[in-house]
Amino acid sequence: MNATAGQGWSLHPDRALPADGGIREVARTIFDATRTLPIVSMHGHVDAGLLADDAPYADPASLLVTPDHYLVRMLVSQANAPGPVRDAGVRSAADLGAGDGGSTERDPRTIWRRFCAGWPALRATPTRYWLEHVLVEVFEAPVRPSPDTADALYDHIADRLAQPDYRPxxxxxxxxxxxxxxxxxxxxxxxxxxxxxxxxxxxxxxxxxxxxxxxxxxxxxxxxxxxxxxxxxxxxxxxxxxxxxxxxxxxxxxxxxxxxxxxxxxxxxxxxxxxxxxxxxxxxxxxxxxxxxxxxxxxxxxxxxxxxxxxxxxxxxxxxxxxxxxxxxxxxxxxxxxxxxxxxxxxxxxxxxxxxxxxxxxxxxxxxxxxxxxxxxxxxxxxxxxxxxxxxxxxxxxxxxxxxxxxxxxxxxxxxxxxxxxxxxxxxxxxxxxxxxxxxxxxxxxxxxxxxxxxxxxxxxxxxxxxxxxxxxxxxxxxxxxxxxxxxxx
Amino acid sequence: MNATAGQGWSLHPDRALPADGGIREVARTIFDATRTLPIVSMHGHVDAGLLADDAPYADPASLLVTPDHYLVRMLVSQANAPGPVRDAGVRSAADLGAGDGGSTERDPRTIWRRFCAGWPALRATPTRYWLEHVLVEVFEAPVRPSPDTADALYDHIADRLAQPDYRPxxxxxxxxxxxxxxxxxxxxxxxxxxxxxxxxxxxxxxxxxxxxxxxxxxxxxxxxxxxxxxxxxxxxxxxxxxxxxxxxxxxxxxxxxxxxxxxxxxxxxxxxxxxxxxxxxxxxxxxxxxxxxxxxxxxxxxxxxxxxxxxxxxxxxxxxxxxxxxxxxxxxxxxxxxxxxxxxxxxxxxxxxxxxxxxxxxxxxxxxxxxxxxxxxxxxxxxxxxxxxxxxxxxxxxxxxxxxxxxxxxxxxxxxxxxxxxxxxxxxxxxxxxxxxxxxxxxxxxxxxxxxxxxxxxxxxxxxxxxxxxxxxxxxxxxxxxxxxxxxxx
Amino acid sequence: MNATAGQGWSLHPDRALPADGGIREVARTIFDATRTLPIVSMHGHVDAGLLADDAPYADPASLLVTPDHYLVRMLVSQANAPGPVRDAGVRSAADLGAGDGGSTERDPRTIWRRFCAGWPALRATPTRYWLEHVLVEVFEAPVRPSPDTADALYDHIADRLAQPDYRPxxxxxxxxxxxxxxxxxxxxxxxxxxxxxxxxxxxxxxxxxxxxxxxxxxxxxxxxxxxxxxxxxxxxxxxxxxxxxxxxxxxxxxxxxxxxxxxxxxxxxxxxxxxxxxxxxxxxxxxxxxxxxxxxxxxxxxxxxxxxxxxxxxxxxxxxxxxxxxxxxxxxxxxxxxxxxxxxxxxxxxxxxxxxxxxxxxxxxxxxxxxxxxxxxxxxxxxxxxxxxxxxxxxxxxxxxxxxxxxxxxxxxxxxxxxxxxxxxxxxxxxxxxxxxxxxxxxxxxxxxxxxxxxxxxxxxxxxxxxxxxxxxxxxxxxxxxxxxxxxxx
Structure with missing residues (x-):
């Protein structure tokens, strides 16, 4: 990605292609032949009810954070270490809305802020790579997640979720x-x-x-x-x-x-x-x-x-x-x-x-x-x-x-x-x-x-x-x- | 390889060397020091009788297709799928001359055509890499295998096999x-x-x-x-x-x-x-x-x-x-x-x-x-x-x-x-x-x-x-x- | 490394960074941020007595050869094969001063010469990589090890070991x-x-x-x-x-x-x-x-x-x-x-x-x-x-x-x-x-x-x-x- 403050956020067109110049050029040609092909998704776990209901998504946290247990597990794995995840108040999955019990966090904005603060813990993971794509390509997010941008990002995505174009x-x-x-x-x-x-x-x-x-x-x-x-x-x-x-x-x-x-x-x-x-x-x-x-x-x-x-x-x-x-x-x-x-x-x-x-x-x-x-x-x-x-x-x-x-x-x-x-x-x-x-x-x-x-x-x-x-x-x-x-x- | 219709077929001198420019140049220098060294082949399965008899090979199929069970297995693995291998009539190893029984194909040209049609199934395999070398370097094949070139290739190789220079x-x-x-x-x-x-x-x-x-x-x-x-x-x-x-x-x-x-x-x-x-x-x-x-x-x-x-x-x-x-x-x-x-x-x-x-x-x-x-x-x-x-x-x-x-x-x-x-x-x-x-x-x-x-x-x-x-x-x-x-x- | 006779021996600043030009430049920037950071060594086997005593090291062989059993094992693994290790007289670990018994070599210079003769056996091993760093960066060795340089290297290092700056x-x-x-x-x-x-x-x-x-x-x-x-x-x-x-x-x-x-x-x-x-x-x-x-x-x-x-x-x-x-x-x-x-x-x-x-x-x-x-x-x-x-x-x-x-x-x-x-x-x-x-x-x-x-x-x-x-x-x-x-x- 490229993230320069004030200039928006876009994904690099060559991301995840080989760095070597000679290979990259060929790879780009090959990728161009498949990038817009339809998606055939023959093995997954999307809930059929989501598409049957076609209801709007509730909020950014319950869409992107709480149900993604690979995001949750990575943040929780940092819960005991000094650093941004712990500083943001994550001690267990409940602090990200996952699990049940009296102490489970219910405020989506709080959960979203914790996720944004914990963003560095995801460096180089596929979770991070996919989230960048979702944020930028699906929701046109203007900035990458951080404690400073959490609220603006939340509002930006919540606004999109209220629009018909963002229904399932x-x-x-x-x-x-x-x-x-x-x-x-x-x-x-x-x-x-x-x-x-x-x-x-x-x-x-x-x-x-x-x-x-x-x-x-x-x-x-x-x-x-x-x-x-x-x-x-x-x-x-x-x-x-x-x-x-x-x-x-x-x-x-x-x-x-x-x-x-x-x-x-x-x-x-x-x-x-x-x-x-x-x-x-x-x-x-x-x-x-x-x-x-x-x-x-x-x-x-x-x-x-x-x-x-x-x-x-x-x-x-x-x-x-x-x-x-x-x-x-x-x-x-x-x-x-x-x-x-x-x-x-x-x-x-x-x-x-x-x-x-x-x-x-x-x-x-x-x-x-x-x-x-x-x-x-x-x-x-x-x-x-x-x-x-x-x-x-x-x-x-x-x-x-x-x-x-x-x-x-x-x-x-x-x-x-x-x-x-x-x-x-x-x-x-x-x-x-x-x-x-x-x-x-x-x-x-x-x-x-x-x-x-x-x-x-x-x-x-x-x-x-x-x-x-x-x-x-x-x-x-x-x-x-x-x-x-x-x-x-x- | 490089295969341009009408211009013959040659192997690229840098094939299988690293693509990176800096490494390739060094690798080429190193390879130049070994490319013509004699071959010391201390573990293999060539039949001693082949060299003792020194008889001419019979035909392209019985030389290059039927006895190569790694070629045969790959073609047979595609026998149930829509595609060129099945279209060429391969249902089992017998269709490539392997095995015995009444249904085993005996016509070398038919077997050769099936192999040529199935060529795409070999992409990126070592079998394909070696065969290219054999076809081009040993038999001076003018074109790569395909349904259109099968007969010409067969005749080309059969002609070589009849010459004394191609005896074992x-x-x-x-x-x-x-x-x-x-x-x-x-x-x-x-x-x-x-x-x-x-x-x-x-x-x-x-x-x-x-x-x-x-x-x-x-x-x-x-x-x-x-x-x-x-x-x-x-x-x-x-x-x-x-x-x-x-x-x-x-x-x-x-x-x-x-x-x-x-x-x-x-x-x-x-x-x-x-x-x-x-x-x-x-x-x-x-x-x-x-x-x-x-x-x-x-x-x-x-x-x-x-x-x-x-x-x-x-x-x-x-x-x-x-x-x-x-x-x-x-x-x-x-x-x-x-x-x-x-x-x-x-x-x-x-x-x-x-x-x-x-x-x-x-x-x-x-x-x-x-x-x-x-x-x-x-x-x-x-x-x-x-x-x-x-x-x-x-x-x-x-x-x-x-x-x-x-x-x-x-x-x-x-x-x-x-x-x-x-x-x-x-x-x-x-x-x-x-x-x-x-x-x-x-x-x-x-x-x-x-x-x-x-x-x-x-x-x-x-x-x-x-x-x-x-x-x-x-x-x-x-x-x-x-x-x-x-x-x-x- | 670069070793040109008569011009001294220095380690290449980009050693062990990726060869690809685009990556290397970035890698160099990243490495520059860590190269001089202090060393935190939390799991090792250095003898505390070495630092408690702070005595001078005895000689190059007992410092760098005999106690390094990964160096010794690699040289011994070549003891039966025609080549420089065997030619240098290495038949077992005892010939490099390791182990005990009547036949153990005790002369450090002999051991050092054997090590220098066996240098080619270490090509591409981490032992060789580390030794180059030790020789060049710690002891300012002027030439790489070889039968011809063994004595000069020995004297060079022995001279350093006698100086207070080379105490533990x-x-x-x-x-x-x-x-x-x-x-x-x-x-x-x-x-x-x-x-x-x-x-x-x-x-x-x-x-x-x-x-x-x-x-x-x-x-x-x-x-x-x-x-x-x-x-x-x-x-x-x-x-x-x-x-x-x-x-x-x-x-x-x-x-x-x-x-x-x-x-x-x-x-x-x-x-x-x-x-x-x-x-x-x-x-x-x-x-x-x-x-x-x-x-x-x-x-x-x-x-x-x-x-x-x-x-x-x-x-x-x-x-x-x-x-x-x-x-x-x-x-x-x-x-x-x-x-x-x-x-x-x-x-x-x-x-x-x-x-x-x-x-x-x-x-x-x-x-x-x-x-x-x-x-x-x-x-x-x-x-x-x-x-x-x-x-x-x-x-x-x-x-x-x-x-x-x-x-x-x-x-x-x-x-x-x-x-x-x-x-x-x-x-x-x-x-x-x-x-x-x-x-x-x-x-x-x-x-x-x-x-x-x-x-x-x-x-x-x-x-x-x-x-x-x-x-x-x-x-x-x-x-x-x-x-x-x-x-x-x-």
Whole structure:
């Protein structure tokens, strides 16, 4: 960025392109071919209700600060250290409006001031990079955040939020989004998607089938999940065969609502199926509340194999992203809720884990598996070699903690050699921060342009090929990786 | 490359050198010092019979497409996706002539057309980089592959293959190969090497002793391997002492045929020796067909220790490259044969695994161990610290999936700090694609020139030192790392 | 460097800055803001007696060669290979004065000549980089080491060592060291620190509390360690409660002597506490000599948790650096002594291991944990996500084998995205080579300037922010990460 007091604030047109002069010029040419392409956002967490309601956003803090738990976690991580964050009064997430309890800050302007004061803590993070884009490109912010500018910025954004052009659907149009996939529980009524369809938005916003809690039989909430699934599917899911039938029924409902994919996030990537009698025994033990941890892991693995089988039948793309220890901090998970910054990656094995699934379905002409990881070690060692041989497998984009300029570059450097470009799935933003979607796709296209630009500058690829590849990465591959199942509403 | 229609096709002289202007100029100077040095190819899979027969190659497809399973796997990985590969009619390896069965394509021109159509799928892969070199530098191809150029290219290459200058021995001379090591089963008759020796090529093409199947006592073929070993060695290998004697005898025969090294590729790097009574018990159990998987692993580890001991006696260099799960896809392995694209790496431990061997032989003045990995994680964590202290240990070049421009650069960046340059073994091409050998060595020298050029440009090394180092990496270290054993034929 | 015969030897002012012209210029500006800042050296192994005695150094070899086991190990690793090291007569560490026994070389000039002959083996290593700085900047060496210059260099340095300006305290002043932390056994008398305090140096050189051997109950020396602890603390440490009391007492003594931190280097990062009865049972078993390996690991983990609890009470910063298999080579450890080059890293888990400690103390306002690793894999996968959420946790600098130009760059690239700059602790030199301290801090500042310069050149950070960040990394963060405990002598 360039921020000169009194002259406004603008983003540099070459931001996030390689600094080297020779590469930058080529990268700029490549980026020009993709910068205005529509956004295909096939894996994210935007709330469908946001677009169904199309209500104005409330205020800058509840839009940009409190719900962004990656911003909140970074500010909280500085709460004990002398410095601007602590000086601004941040001791815990509650001081930024997150979590509940009597001490939670409720005044949006106070929260906004704390965020502005803590701006230096975000230096060089992707959170900062995306926020700059949101502030400048979406809200025309005139100055960068600081204690001195906090109030003016707040007022500036609040003013924009009151205008019709800043409502969610207007932004959706302005952002150039072609297709947005949300993430939805298996038992979801999909009511918001029906409302969207009624307004003619059914082919622009589609659900994704995410049944994770149903496959975790040792968790306290499992019985409730079964009941909800039974209700939603209109099939009694309390024995194993009914459970499979109910899942198939829900997948059909999702397909009818436009879904392209399923999504699975368990600790392990294991996909070993169980013998029929063994899975029935486990299911019944779980029903009696006596499933052991090893039973739970075996059941999850078995169900991932079942999901692959169902996908090979109904055409939903299967997405897998294992390797994160959820709710790492028990006390915080209880207080703040699930998945709010305390999910921490662990080393994750894919080669042996995916073997049963890939031997069975890896060459199936109707099956598509997209695998994500937050363990960079497996890129060159396991995932690229697998994606470079199995027609069914594509590598998902760098995800979560790896969705950053340097990590996206490392992803390309580690996988393209062995997997090529065309066994990757295209960028996914994986975000619930709707306003940040263009920033994230823009950044991804810049990094890919830089990577391709280097290949051209090193005479490893011709410029025409690099431009064609960039367009494929931004548009062809996400469209092609998530095709509409045959029976889809369209 | 530069490919302008009508103007022929040439490779850019600066290809694969760093794009940065300051570094590139230095790198070019460094590369100039190594570009025409002879090739010392100490670890590969060229068939000795190819050079013993010296017959003309049959056609472009059976030379460059069908046997290159890394080309085949990449094209097949695109078989289910809309795009040029599928459009060209590739559904499986059989469509490229690989595998057997009634449906296997036999027409070389059809196979060649499919390859040319699938060319875009290879963008940025090392396969593409090497093929460009082969096409342009070896066969003077006038245009790059595409559906439009396929037939002309085919005819062009077929015409060259009919000329005496394109027979294997003529190419060997043209490539400037000083020494080529093949890989040979322990029970090999070494007949092809004898034919080469009879023609005066015995000091240019030498065998390598690879006894892997003999050390896998739980595999179905083990009994047959023992019988073959007994026959070849003229020693009954059906009890453990005879087994060791037969191995020693075969090693002597290999040394007499010019061998410099042994080569060992098992799943684990474990080198723990067993007590004498334990190994005899395991051997006898295996003879009865009752060896368990853990017995098999223990026996493999024990035999690696024995190989180190024998190497310290007879002077054969020991090469170790663990960490690949072979024949990952059971159905494909049965249909296509072994090691044809479905070998996938796994995380591999070296520190604890090599300890018994290194404690016993790591300072032995006659012992040399060269270790390869496809798990990049161990470069800086395990292998560089080990190579930086044990006189017997050298790190092998980046191998297999890591034999690529970016991975070769990462190798130097990860190991030179701790291991220095002089504890690495020099480049090995590890290929069965004879015509690609110059391309691979040329690329390796370019990457090393780029790495050294950066050190010079960052004032971390003087130019004269960088040039001397580059020559050592290309020539001194491979020669020195694989010395002729004392008793070698010479 | 630039070394032109006859013109002296000087270090290039831009050394270790990025080669790219655009980045380098920015990096130079950033580096200029930190190059003369005082050195805050909070984690090292300089012998306090060196500064307490302030005696002249004996000779160049015993200063720069023999005690630098990373220099010695690299030269020894070349002992079996044809080349300059072997030609100079190096067969083992004894030939460089290291280890004991009848054959150990005692003539410093001979040792120095061997080092100078072996200089090429150090190309591109950090040892070489630091030595150049020491030779040129500290000792004004006129020529680089080589067989031809060895004697002149020896005489030149020996002449300097005889001058008062080259005594340890004079060098300390010249180096601009603000604060130096040593590493001291829990039972240390801290006599050298008392002598320093008596000379007014007590606030410039402070001890660090390192109780490792006390937490390894299965090691032969444990009983002796308990006795020494009891004596030093004046508390009977032979039952578990007394053991804790004695540790608390020693921590108080260290705090009184100016200590800022504790330091813990065990194989694992596990911090699982034991129930009271279990730990008493283990302690008593250990007293009887019957602790099993798994008991020892459980006790170590328990004690790390106790150390965190004590730190939350007394304010000593807790430093953790697991993951190294010590004394890898049994025979060498016995002959050469401990920790002399044969310590080799292993893969190390942090996410699950630190969980008990972080759940209990990760948000404690008085607790500070600094974690180091030699396993780069965990940077982006485990440590950055943890440091980016827990206020108590900071990432230590790249350490030991990772304290190199390229590895320091990789550290920033891997962690800053998720942890930011301000959850890192600043550089630590971790060295016993006193004269190399300025070289190490200088190099670290150059690498950080290069990293920040790239962010500026890629328009991801403004120059003013980059300069401020560089100063914080060099000065603010090390000061702030190691605050004086409340009860500290000051």
């Amino acid at each position: 659907r207007a932004l959706f149009e302005r952002f150039g989004i072609e297709l947005l996939a949300t993430t939805d529980a298996a038992a979801s009524s999909l009511a918001d998607h029906r409302r969207l369809a009624a307004d003619g938005w059914g082919t622009r916003v589609v659900p994704t089938f995410r049944p994770d809690p149903l496959f975790e039989i040792a968790r306290p909430g499992w019985a409730g999940e079964l009941a909800a699934l039974s209700d939603a599917a209109g099939v009694d899911a309390h024995d194993y065969d009914g459970f499979l039938d109910a899942l198939r029924a829900r997948r059909r409902s999702f397909i009818a609502a436009g879904a392209r994919a399923t999504d699975h996030g368990h600790l392990l990537a294991d996909t070993t199926p169980l013998a029929a009698e063994d899975v029935r025994r486990l299911f019944d033990a779980a029903r009696r509340g006596s499933a052991r941890p090893e039973d739970a892991r075996a059941f999850t693995a078995h169900m991932l194999f079942q999901m692959a089988e169902m996908s090979s039948e109904d055409g939903l793309v299967m997405q897998l992203h294992p390797g994160v220890l959820r709710d790492y901090d028990g006390a915080r998970a209880e207080r703040l809720g699930h998945d709010l910054g305390y999910d921490i990656p662990v080393a994750t094995e894919f080669t042996r884990s995916l073997r049963p699934l890939l031997e069975a379905f890896g060459h199936h002409p109707r099956f598509r598996l997209i695998v994500f990881t937050v363990d960079e070690d497996v890129y060159s060692r396991e995932l690229a070699p697998l994606a470079g041989v199995y027609p069914a497998l594509r590598l998902g984009a760098p995800w979560w903690f790896l969705d950053t300029p340097d990590a996206m570059r490392r992803f390309r450097e580690a996988v393209v050699d062995t997997a090529g470009f065309y066994n990757t799935s295209g960028f996914v933003d994986d975000t619930r921060a709707f306003c940040s979607i263009p920033a994230r796709h823009d950044l991804s296209r810049r990094i890919d342009a830089g990577f391709l630009g280097r290949l051209v500058a090193e005479h490893r690829l011709d410029l025409d090929e690099a431009v064609a590849t960039a367009v494929d990465l931004a548009q062809t591959l996400p469209r092609q990786s998530y095709p509409a199942p045959d029976g889809a509403a369209a | 021995r003529a190419l060997f001379e043209r490539f400037g190969i000083e020494l080529l090591a093949t890989t040979d089963a322990a029970a090999s008759s070494l007949a092809d090497h004898r034919r080469l020796a009879a023609d005066g090529w015995g000091t240019r093409v030498v065998p390598t002793f690879r006894p892997d199947p003999l050390f896998e006592i739980a595999r179905p073929g083990w009994a047959g391997e023992l019988a073959a070993l007994s026959d070849a060695a003229g020693v009954d290998a059906h009890d453990y002492d005879g087994f060791l004697d037969a191995l020693r005898a075969r090693r002597r025969s290999f040394i007499a045929a010019g061998a410099r090294a042994t080569d060992h590729g098992h799943l684990l790097a474990d080198t723990t020796p067993l007590a004498a009574e334990d190994v005899r018990r395991l051997f006898d159990a295996a003879r009865r067909g009752s060896a368990r998987p853990e017995d098999a692993r223990a026996f493999t580890a024990h035999m690696l220790f024995q190989m180190a001991e024998m190497s310290s006696e007879d002077g054969l260099v020991m090469q170790l490259h663990p960490g690949v799960l072979r024949d990952y896809d059971g159905a494909r392995a049965e249909r296509l044969g072994h090691d044809l694209g479905y070998d996938i790496p796994v995380a591999t431990e070296f520190t604890r695994s090599l300890r018994p061997l290194l404690e016993a032989f790591g300072h032995h003045p006659r012992f040399r161990l060269i270790v390869f990995t496809v798990d990049e994680d161990v470069y800086s964590r395990e292998l560089a610290p080990l190579a930086g202290v044990y006189p017997a240990l050298r790190l092998g070049a980046p191998w297999w999936f890591l034999d690529t421009p970016d991975a070769m650069r990462r190798f130097r960046e990860a190991v030179v700090d701790t291991a220095g340059f002089y504890n690495t073994s020099g480049f090995v091409d590890d290929t069965r694609a004879f015509c690609s050998i110059p391309a691979r060595h040329d690329l390796s020298r370019r990457i090393d020139a780029g790495f050294l050029g950066r050190l010079v440009a960052e004032h971390r090394l003087d130019l004269d030192e960088a040039v001397a180092t580059a020559v050592d990496l290309a020539q001194t270290l491979p020669r020195q790392s694989y010395p002729a054993p004392d008793g070698a034929a010479a | 305290r004079a060098l300390f002043e010249r180096f601009g060291i603000e604060l130096l932390a040593t590493t001291d056994a829990a039972a240390s008398s801290l006599a050298d620190h008392r002598r320093l305090a008596a000379d007014g140096w007590g606030t410039r050189v402070v001890p660090t509390f390192r109780p490792d051997p006390l937490f390894e109950i299965a090691r032969p020396g444990w009983a002796g360690e308990l006795a020494a602890l009891s004596d030093a603390a004046g508390v009977d440490a032979h039952d578990y409660d007394g053991f804790l009391d004695a540790l608390r007492a020693r921590r108080r003594s260290f705090i009184a002597a100016g200590a800022r931190a504790t330091d813990h280097g065990h194989l694992l990062a596990d911090t699982t506490p034991l129930a009271a009865e279990d730990v008493r049972r283990l302690f008593d078993a250990a007293r009887r000599g019957s602790a099993r390996p798994e008991d020892a690991r459980a006790f170590t983990a328990h004690m790390l948790f106790q150390m965190a609890e004590m730190s939350s009470e007394d304010g000593l910063v807790m430093q953790l650096h697991p993951g190294v298999l010590r004394d890898y080579d049994g025979a060498r450890a016995e002959r050469l002594g401990h920790d002399l080059g044969y310590d080799i890293p292993v893969a190390t888990e942090f996410t699950r291991s630190l969980r008990p400690l972080l759940e209990a103390f990760g948000h404690h306002p008085r607790f500070r944990l600094i974690v180091f690793t030699v396993d780069e894999d965990v940077y982006s996968r485990e440590l950055a996500p943890l440091a980016g959420v827990y206020p108590a946790l900071r990432l230590g600098a790249p350490w030991w084998f990772l304290d190199t130009p390229d590895a320091m760059r990789r550290f920033r690239e891997a962690v800053v995205d998720t942890a930011g700059f301000y959850n890192t602790s600043g550089f630590v030199d971790d060295t016993r080579a006193f004269c190399s301290i300025p070289a190490r801090h200088d190099l670290s500042r150059r690498i950080d300037a290069g990293f920040l310069g790239r962010l500026v050149a890629e328009h991801r950070l403004d120059l003013d922010e980059a300069v401020a960040t560089a100063v914080d990394l060099a000065q603010t963060l090390p000061r702030q990460s190691y605050p004086a405990p409340d009860g500290a002598a000051a």
